[in-house]
Amino acid sequence: MASKDDIKFLSNPSLGQNRKKYCRFQKFGIKYIDYKDENFLLQFINEQGKLLPRRITGNSLKYQRKVSVAVKRARHLAILPFVADLMK
């Protein structure tokens, strides 16, 4: 009999089950988003320096608004670029 280890998959079966997204601000109790913290804000923008949608980050609407304000403040202070190529 073939045991479970003998079965070979063409692709990793665990890849298909995407885990549930969550709002990290609500989960970890982060109440304030610092516009001077470049490395933190980098998680919410793509390679071109655009804001990532909620559908990808999983942020709740309340905190997505705060993220967007923080990113815009950071852009004004030249902490983040307005436009970029391959910034990550």
Add this chain to the structure above:
Amino acid sequence: MRNYEVTFIVDPILSGDDVKGTAQKYVDMLTAEKAGIVHINEIGLRQLAYPINKRQSGIYYCVEFEAVDGAFIGKVELALRRDEKILRYLTVSLDKFGAKYNADKRAGKIGVTKKKERKPEPEQRPERPARPERAPRPERPERTEAKVAEPVPVV
């Protein structure tokens, strides 16, 4: 009492004393308006994300203060705007969470814990399929701190 925070970028071409003097001028201006200075954060020389007035870097200052009302802030902003030594400025009013965040950060409560939790996250995603060991984790905060600390003596 309301909390405010003004961040400004000083021209890096000035000498060290000039930079300090410029920053001190605005701190004095705030105290003259009876604002209580909570903290002055000298972030130091930083690369700008895009050139401003043909400058590629700037010296960042962040002054947190509290005041009864913000009527005088317009006056200070006008002075900042007219000053050629200031590349950019931003005044923000802090809510209670912002004030608490800054206090905690100064006390070292947030800086350490959040960085640990925050920093590895963008790195984790691409390398998730093959990630048996967690060895690079302690190195990461050190590397970013060294990067920020290095340019300061150059000024």
